[in-house]
Amino acid sequence: MDIKGLDYNTKRDALLMPEYGREIQKMVDYAVSLPSREERLKCARSIVKLMETKVPQLRENADYRQTLWDHLYLMSHKQLDIDWPYDVADAEKILAKPAPMPLPKDGITMRHYGRLVQDLFEKLKTMPAGAERDELVRLTANQMKRDLMLWGHGSMDDERVANDLARFTDGVIQLNLSKFSFNKIQLADEPKPAKKRKK
Numbered sequence: 158m159d160i161k162g163l164d165y166n167t168k169r170d171a172l173l174m175p176e177y178g179r180e181i182q183k184m185v186d187y188a189v190s191l192p193s194r195e196e197r198l199k200c201a202r203s204i205v206k207l208m209e210t211k212v213p214q215l216r217e218n219a220d221y222r223q224t225l226w227d228h229l230y231l232m233s234h235k236q237l238d239i240d241w242p243y244d245v246a247d248a249e250k251i252l253a254k255p256a257p258m259p260l261p262k263d264g265i266t267m268r269h270y271g272r273l274v275q276d277l278f279e280k281l282k283t284m285p286a287g288a289e290r291d292e293l294v295r296l297t298a299n300q301m302k303r304d305l306m307l308w309g310h311g312s313m314d315d316e317r318v319a320n321d322l323a324r325f326t327d328g329v330i331q332l333n334l335s336k337f338s339f340n341k342i343q344l345a346d347e348p349k350p351a352k353k354r355k356k
Contacts, residue, residue, distance in 0.1 A: 201229060204229060207231055231252065282326050318339075
């Protein structure tokens with residue numbers, strides 16, 4: 158539906174820096190169109206003062222004035238011809254997107270257990286038998302059971318934990334389920350329905 162006289166944001170040009178709003182962008186466009194260099198500079202100073210009020214958290218940075226002038230330079234699409242009080246040569250770095258982080262190719266065999274538990278498997282393979290290893294086995298088995306509950310849609314079979322522990326430690330750790338007791342895992346309570354008020 159197109160109603161004559163109505164101006165919708167969806168039909169307007171996208172803002173380069175939406176945090177300052179469309180009115181500031183219009184002021185920047187006006188400053189670019191001014192005929193004399195002195196008028197443009199005077200107008201630019203006024204715009205920077207207004208920009209500072211629009212985004213006051215910028216004042217927490219030591220070089221916030223440089224940032225404001227960089228933003229003005231970018232908002233003018235590099236068309237504002239003035240004697241810049243700050244060097245705006247590096248202004249485009251603000252718009253640069255960070256390079257994507259490479260995904261680790263770490264060979265985690267069981268994603269639901271994660272890197273930490275896999276490291277524990279490796280440690281358990283080489284640890285000498287004793288109280289310290291028994292405690293680490295207890296902690297690892299309980300963590301595995303919690304992970305299975307979270308990622309296995311509530312499936313936390315003790316037999317599966319014992320089998321996985323034996324398999325991923327190359328048979329070094331054999332969990333005796335008749336003697337081993339897991340910590341009790343409490344499931345989050347479901348929210349109670351709100352009581353209806355009598356009218």
